[in-house]
Amino acid sequence: xxxxxxxxxxxxxxxxxxxxxxxxxxxxxxxxxxxxxxxxxxxxxxxxxxxxxxxxxxxxxxxxxxxxxxxxxxxxxxxxxxxxxxxxxxxxxxxxxxxxxxxxxxxxxxxxxxxxxxxxxxxxxxxxxxxxxxxxxxxxxxxxxxxxxxxxxxxxxxxxxxxxxxxxxxxxxxxxxxxxxxxxxxxxxxxxxxxxxxxxxxxxxxxxxxxxxxxxxxxxxxxxxxxxxxxxxxxxxxxxxxxxxxxxxxxxxxxxxxxxxxxxxxxxxxxxxxxxxxxxxxxxxxxxxxxxxxxxxxxxxxxxxxxxxxxxxxxxxxxxxxxxxxxxxxxxxxxx
Amino acid sequence: xxxxxxxxxxxxxxxxxxxxxxxxxxxxxxxxxxxxxxxxxxxxxxxxxxxxxxxxxxxxxxxxxxxxxxxxxxxxxxxxxxxxxxxxxxxxxxxxxxxxxxxxxxxxxxxxxxxxxxxxxxxxxxxxxxxxxxxxxxxxxxxxxxxxxxxxxxxxxxxxxxxxxxxxxxxxxxxxxxxxxxxxxxxxxxxxxxxxxxxxxxxxxxxxxxxxxxxxxxxxxxxxxxxxxxxxxxxxxxxxxxxxxxxxxxxxxxxxxxxxxxxxxxxxxxxxxxxxxxxxxxxxxxxxxxxxxxxxxxxxxxxxxxxxxxxxxxxxxxxxxxxxxxxxxxxxxxxxxxxxxxxxxxxxxxxxxxxxx
Numbered sequence: 211x212x213x214x215x216x217x218x219x220x221x222x223x224x225x226x227x228x229x230x231x232x233x234x235x236x237x238x239x240x241x242x243x244x245x246x247x248x249x250x251x252x253x254x255x256x257x258x259x260x261x262x263x264x265x266x267x268x269x270x271x272x273x274x275x276x277x278x279x280x281x282x283x284x285x286x287x288x289x290x291x292x293x294x295x296x297x298x299x300x301x302x303x304x305x306x307x308x309x310x311x312x313x314x315x316x317x318x319x320x321x322x323x324x325x326x327x328x329x330x331x332x333x334x335x336x337x338x339x340x341x342x343x344x345x346x347x348x349x350x351x352x353x354x355x356x357x358x359x360x361x362x363x364x365x366x367x368x369x370x371x372x373x374x375x376x377x378x379x380x381x382x383x384x385x386x387x388x389x390x391x392x393x394x395x396x397x398x399x400x401x402x403x404x405x406x407x408x409x410x411x412x413x414x415x416x417x418x419x420x421x422x423x424x425x426x427x428x429x430x431x432x433x434x435x436x437x438x439x440x441x442x443x444x445x446x447x448x449x450x451x452x453x454x455x456x457x458x459x460x461x462x463x464x465x466x467x468x469x470x471x472x473x474x475x476x477x478x479x480x481x482x483x484x485x486x487x488x489x490x491x492x493x494x495x496x497x498x499x500x501x502x503x504x505x506x507x508x509x510x511x512x513x514x515x516x517x518x519x520x521x522x523x524x525x526x527x528x529x530x531x532x533x534x535x536x537x538x539x540x541x542x543x544x545x546x
Numbered sequence: 547x548x549x550x551x552x553x554x555x556x557x558x559x560x561x562x563x564x565x566x567x568x569x570x571x572x573x574x575x576x577x578x579x580x581x582x583x584x585x586x587x588x589x590x591x592x593x594x595x596x597x598x599x600x601x602x603x604x605x606x607x608x609x610x611x612x613x614x615x616x617x618x619x620x621x622x623x624x625x626x627x628x629x630x631x632x633x634x635x636x637x638x639x640x641x642x643x644x645x646x647x648x649x650x651x652x653x654x655x656x657x658x659x660x661x662x663x664x665x666x667x668x669x670x671x672x673x674x675x676x677x678x679x680x681x682x683x684x685x686x687x688x689x690x691x692x693x694x695x696x697x698x699x700x701x702x703x704x705x706x707x708x709x710x711x712x713x714x715x716x717x718x719x720x721x722x723x724x725x726x727x728x729x730x731x732x733x734x735x736x737x738x739x740x741x742x743x744x745x746x747x748x749x750x751x752x753x754x755x756x757x758x759x760x761x762x763x764x765x766x767x768x769x770x771x772x773x774x775x776x777x778x779x780x781x782x783x784x785x786x787x788x789x790x791x792x793x794x795x796x797x798x799x800x801x802x803x804x805x806x807x808x809x810x811x812x813x814x815x816x817x818x819x820x821x822x823x824x825x826x827x828x829x830x831x832x833x834x835x836x837x838x839x840x841x842x843x844x845x846x847x848x849x850x851x852x853x854x855x856x857x858x859x860x861x862x863x864x865x866x867x868x869x870x871x872x873x874x875x876x877x878x879x880x881x882x883x884x885x886x887x888x889x890x891x892x893x894x895x896x897x898x899x900x901x902x903x
Contacts, residue, residue, distance in 0.1 A: 271766035271767070271768065271769075272737075272766055379854050381854060409622035409623055409793065409855075410795070410834055410838075411622060411833065411837055411850065411851040411854075411855075412622075412854065413837070414837035414839075414848040414849065414850040414851070415850045415851075415852075417839070417848055418847050418848050418850055421845075421847060422847075436767065438767070439838065439839045439840055442839060442840065443839035443840075443844050443845070443848070444839075444844075444845075462844065463844070476768060477767060477768060479771075480767045480770065480771035481796065482771070482774070482794065482797050482799065482800050483796055483799070483800075484795060484796060484799045484835075484838075484840075485799060485824070491771045491775075493772070494768055497736050497738070498736075
């Protein structure tokens with residue numbers, strides 16, 4: 211890769227404790243009081259690099275930790291272990307004040323535009339707030355000028371900027387939240403399921419808008435989604451997650467033409483496509499285990515048809531083969 | 547539906563591929579004539595009486611479902627697809643009401659039934675599967691209670707027998723160890739398992755028709771594939787008719803035989819699912835298909851439909867799609883298009899003929 215790394219993630223773990231207070235932790239087992247400390251392992255050992263200028267898509271089913279990954283990268287929540295670097299600088303250890311210059315560089319677009327816009331702020335106020343916070347030197351006229359510019363760039367009529375979010379449709383609201391992210395001229399955007407809440411014909415509009423912004427502003431995207439058709443279209447690289455770990459990381463074309471990891475194969479075969487019967491998908495046995503008690507070894511072994519003893523004991527590391535990185539013993543041993 | 551359309555009309559289309567489908571058409575017409583349709587909706591209109599004005603959520607909606615047929619209804623949110631399904635079961639609550647039209651099921655007009663007669667049909671003759679299994683199941687009742695409830699309401703059956711039936715039905719939807727599941731609560735099951743339970747509840751009274759409103763939307767893709775396969779299998783093995791409401795064209799394509807496309811409260815196109823997917827006549831249907839990411843080369847701009855669907859309070863004159871339509875002509879702005887038949891498809895568009903060339 212010739213490009214420079216923008217975000218580097220090393221050994222990232224995030225656990226959410228279930229039992230918070232000391233009284234919560236005490237339970238009675240076998241006639242004795244026992245202290246129990248359980249946690250949801252949302253991320254377990256994620257290694258990932260986002261290169262400048264790429265659109266990295268993260269896919270996976272609900273509960274696999276993809277949204278947690280987005281939030282940890284944005285420093286909205288602190289990781290339990292591991293480090294995150296923005297260019298060369300570690301950002302996971304920084305405090306709120308120190309993070310401010312990074313907030314200007316990285317912005318987020320959320321899933322539900324009905325919930326992510328403040329209903330009591332007009333579009334203008336919503337867009338002005340990040341601008342004045344990050345560029346205190348701007349005067350009112352300059353800020354207004356920028357608001358007009360950014361609303362126009364997302365296809366919203368600037369004369370509507372004194373309206374409130376409820377006066378807009380879902381697609382328009384999502385355009386406004388994209389405008390809010392673009393308002394501070396970021397170089398990196400994390401989009402967490404930005405089109406899942408929208409209708410089919412509107413999804414195409416918003417996706418086009420995001421692609422236009424990518425071209426005009428040389429943005430780097432981390433795009434979180436469960437919709438694989440969108441990934442195929444939008445992403446330059448894809449990371450597949452399962453139960454808090456990365457199982458495959460590959461260029462989009464490569465991943466869709468020859469998926470390596472057994473889970474990726476099952477996931478791709480399950481997408482309902484036009485003109486294809488539903489019977490020829492790979493059936494996974496069992497269900498996703500709970501992230502409270504992760505299975506030993508490879509987290510996927512309970513549902514994998516290629517699982518061996520080694521898979522049950524040892525956690526596979528992400529290994530690179532040509533341009534694909536896969537975490538699977540069976541591939542490493544050449545069994546698949 | 548082209549059930550009553552003479553074959554000459556269907557065959558006037560020049561496309562050789564369609565002529566082939568016409569060759570089989572008379573047989574199909576015969577079949578459709580010989581049996582009374584399972585469900586027939588005629589000129590249904592549903593209105594919502596708001597404070598300032600009456601909104602018309604459904605206009606002139608007519609369709610049929612044959613025995614054992616799987617019909618899909620596609621459309622964006624607000625197109626009226628859920629209203630159509632709910633009105634079949636008379637589940638439209640105030641301020642909404644069915645203002646005109648008829649719904650024939652089992653020789654009766656469902657719109658004329660009393661609340662009591664209707665509740666004999668709901669859950670017994672026609673069952674419903676809703677989108678979110680978290681919301682459909684009662685969290686404080688066991689799976690068993692919720693399953694046998696429908697049986698006790700509609701049939702004179704002993705508790706032992708009801709339990710037996712429930713366990714059998716759970717096994718039919720491939721729930722492992724059904725006897726244990728019977729006594730468990732919804733929270734002890736995963737999302738996919740819960741949706742299986744919901745389907746089992748819908749099936750337990752052996753209804754001839756099931757209405758499924760976005761049954762897989764809340765599920766992950768791998769689970770969605772399992773549930774879709776299960777529903778197909780059940781429909782085929784027991785001859786249950788299915789009305790499947792979804793916004794996902796992929797799901798429609800895989801699960802249904804016939805599909806209806808709705809826009810702003812009206813049916814704009816109806817036909818065999820294959821034809822709708824491959825040869826859409828209505829510019830809206832065509833636009834929907836074209837907007838799918840797989841229709842464009844990766845990285846290129848998607849073919850979007852401009853604008854948004856109009857609100858019910860401001861539906862334009864003529865064809866409701868005219869402000870967004872790439873083929874619009876003056877006639878579209880003034881006159882409501884009537885249905886034209888092309889092969890298996892009927893389409894409400896003035897410019898549909900332009901698509902056949």
